Amino acid sequence: MMNREEQVARIERMQEETRKFVAETRDNGPSGGALVIIGMIAGATLVGATAAFMKWVT
Numbered sequence: 001m002m003n004r005e006e007q008v009a010r011i012e013r014m015q016e017e018t019r020k021f022v023a024e025t026r027d028n029g030p031s032g033g034a035l036v037i038i039g040m041i042a043g044a045t046l047v048g049a050t051a052a053f054m055k056w057v058t
Contacts, residue, residue: 007052014045 018041025034 004052004056007048007055011045011049011052014041014048018042018045 018038021034021041022038025038
């Protein structure tokens with residue numbers, strides 16, 4: 001089981017990877033598939049952040 005700091009670090013790494021991916025695809029213009037993947041990664045990050053926050057609060 002991960003503690004709060006590990007969860008926050010994991011989420012921040014995922015967000016940084018997403019930012020890099022967006023920056024790389026922005027140069028060439030993102031394709032439809034890239035937008036789907038970006039959305040999925042962003043959604044997973046938000047779900048993870050919400051779960052970590054709720055676990056921390058309760």
